[in-house]
Amino acid sequence: MPARFAxxxxxxxxxCLMSFVVSGIATFRNAGLIDGFFSLWIGAxxxxxxxxxxxxxxxxxxxRRLVSGLVKAQSGKA
Numbered sequence: 001m002p003a004r005f006a007x008x009x010x011x012x013x014x015x016c017l018m019s020f021v022v023s024g025i026a027t028f029r030n031a032g033l034i035d036g037f038f039s040l041w042i043g044a045x046x047x048x049x050x051x052x053x054x055x056x057x058x059x060x061x062x063x064r065r066l067v068s069g070l071v072k073a074q075s076g077k078a
Contacts, residue, residue, distance in 0.1 A: 011060055015052040023048045 001009065023045040031040055 007060065008057065011056040012053060014060075015056040016049055019048040019052040020045050 024041050027037070027041045027044050031037065034040070
């Protein structure tokens, strides 16, 4: 895969993993470790991921700019 797709692939992987972990924690907190927990978790994860992926594609460049500004500001003070 060409390197130009790295931001999209990164967003795909990050949104997949983060929404999987967060939805799992939320599902566990709300339902506990019940029979059918994994099915319930996946049912919560898929719509979460469908929202998280496009959001990450929009928010990631903003976050990179904010981090870049913070790092430059901090490195000038040291």
